[in-house]
Amino acid sequence: MKSLLRRCVNCGEYTLSKDKCPRCGGAVRVPHPPKFSPEDKYQKYRILQKLLMGKLPIRDETKERLLRDLTS
Known part of the structure; x- marks a missing residue:
C-alpha cells in the first residue's frame, strides 16, 4: 500500500x-x-557516512581497517 500521508518539514503539519x-x-x-529488509543494500x-562524520565511537585502528574494507 502506498502512503498518502505527508508531513511538513517546517511546521510538522x-x-x-x-x-x-x-x-x-x-x-x-x-x-x-x-x-x-534483512538484505540491507545500503548498510555499507x-x-x-557515520565513520566519516565521526559518529561511531571506535578506536583509530578499527576505523582505518573499516575504511579500507568499505572503500575497496
Whole structure:
C-alpha cells in the first residue's frame, strides 16, 4: 500500500498534499520509516557516512581497517 500521508518539514503539519504544505508552503516528506529488509543494500554507505562524520565511537585502528574494507 502506498502512503498518502505527508508531513511538513517546517511546521510538522500532516497533509495529503504531495508537493508542499498548505499551511506554510514548506516541503513535505513521508513520515514513515522505510521498510525493513534483512538484505540491507545500503548498510555499507550508512556505516561509511557515520565513520566519516565521526559518529561511531571506535578506536583509530578499527576505523582505518573499516575504511579500507568499505572503500575497496
